[in-house]
Amino acid sequence: MNIKQNHKIEESELKTIRDNRISPRPKWLFTLYQTIFWTVFSFLILMSGLALGIVFHTFKKYDYEIIILPSLWALASVLIALLARMAFRKIRNTYRYGEKPLIFVVLACALLALFFYLLNITEYIEDRANNEIPIYNKIESRYKPTKIGREILNNLKTTTQ
Amino acid sequence: MTGKNTQIEDPRNSSVSSDSELVTQALSNPEDFSMIMQKYSAKISRYICRIISLSGDEVEDLLQNVFIKTYKNLNDFDSSLSFSSWIYRIAHNEAIDYIRKNKRNKKSNSSEDDEDALLDIADDVNVSEEVHKKHIRKNINKILDSMREEYRTVLILKFLEERDYNEISDILKKPPGTVATLIHRAKEEFRKKTGKDLNIKDI
Numbered sequence: 001m002n003i004k005q006n007h008k009i010e011e012s013e014l015k016t017i018r019d020n021r022i023s024p025r026p027k028w029l030f031t032l033y034q035t036i037f038w039t040v041f042s043f044l045i046l047m048s049g050l051a052l053g054i055v056f057h058t059f060k061k062y063d064y065e066i067i068i069l070p071s072l073w074a075l076a077s078v079l080i081a082l083l084a085r086m087a088f089r090k091i092r093n094t095y096r097y098g099e100k101p102l103i104f105v106v107l108a109c110a111l112l113a114l115f116f117y118l119l120n121i122t123e124y125i126e127d128r129a130n131n132e133i134p135i136y137n138k139i140e141s142r143y144k145p146t147k148i149g150r151e152i153l154n155n156l157k158t159t160t161q
Numbered sequence: 162m163t164g165k166n167t168q169i170e171d172p173r174n175s176s177v178s179s180d181s182e183l184v185t186q187a188l189s190n191p192e193d194f195s196m197i198m199q200k201y202s203a204k205i206s207r208y209i210c211r212i213i214s215l216s217g218d219e220v221e222d223l224l225q226n227v228f229i230k231t232y233k234n235l236n237d238f239d240s241s242l243s244f245s246s247w248i249y250r251i252a253h254n255e256a257i258d259y260i261r262k263n264k265r266n267k268k269s270n271s272s273e274d275d276e277d278a279l280l281d282i283a284d285d286v287n288v289s290e291e292v293h294k295k296h297i298r299k300n301i302n303k304i305l306d307s308m309r310e311e312y313r314t315v316l317i318l319k320f321l322e323e324r325d326y327n328e329i330s331d332i333l334k335k336p337p338g339t340v341a342t343l344i345h346r347a348k349e350e351f352r353k354k355t356g357k358d359l360n361i362k363d364i
Contacts, residue, residue: 009221010198013228017191022229024188027236092239098336 037090044084045105049112051077053122056113061126068139077113081105180244188235198228201245205252211317212256223259227252246331249322253314253332304354312347319344 016022051073058070088094088101116122129136183200186193205227206220215223230251238247305313318324318332326344330337 009202009224009228010195013198013225014192014195016225016229017194017232022232023191024235025233025237030234030237093241095334096330096336098338 033090034092037087041084041087041091044080044087045108046112048077048080048084048105049109050116050122050125051080052109052113053116054126056117057122057126072139077109081109181240184235184238184244187232191232194228194232197231197244197248201248205248208249208252208317208322209256211321212253212314213260223255227255230255242331243328246324246328249324249328249332250334304351307354308347308350311343312350315340315343316347316351 055070055073055077058073062069084105085102088105094101113122131137180197183193183197187197202224206224209215209220209223209227227248231248234251238244305316308316314333315329318329324332326337326340329335329340329344333340335343
């Protein structure tokens, strides 16, 4: 492309900007986008940590037997963490860090899980779900000890005796 | 030529303005956006032509889209990266979108100058014999077109646009480590293809 052509493009471009009254998007809009993604990311980390904490709680509640509820909460925790990763990618310049932030996400979720579990927040959430969500109650009432669960429980009992 | 505080002569004020200053000026006065266009028109159109084969009118259309998008998002420019990398990122994304929307072949369109620069790749992967280089010069476009899109892109950015790893990282929004891996793999693929395409009669 030669200088004349470039000049033609510049003129045409400025004309388009003038005629269509195009203006730069306001800075506050970009700040808002970033704030939203940071908020969503933080919220999802909290939720993932909470779900993981409920896994600890339900495992203990059902005597460490592997049943559907802890598995569902574990799956929920993983899915929410993946959503958090997607939200993180939308935040400015995070591409520079590759997958290293995943370590932070996992660590943060584990620490939050422990925090919520020790404060009995997980017990409260799980009890509320049990009392107020009919489908949750149905899943719980279908609890049946599994063969693997019994083996683990027996091993634990033997070890502690 | 590239970098955060690249300087150009401002033809109107006879003073030197950095890219960041140009952005500030363009934000307060739309007419000043012409200085940014003046500086980057040729570079961006050359880059677009290197990625996809387009007619003159199509390049103009795409270039206009790039500048419109750049102007609309001027307030989103992050001064922690170079303006050059930022506008190249917009150009790259617009070119990729164009390819997808129009289902265009991603054929490159390198010039004679590009062929000389691309021979740097041959040197880099130890394709040093003259007959190999002669063969590569003849078939450079064919070799590039047969490569995977991401490999071709990093080779173009590294050897033709002469970007460093951090700039390529900012343009493609990939971590610098990934960029280094892509370049390494691209060179390997280039080496394999130059070896495969070579007929016995050419030796």
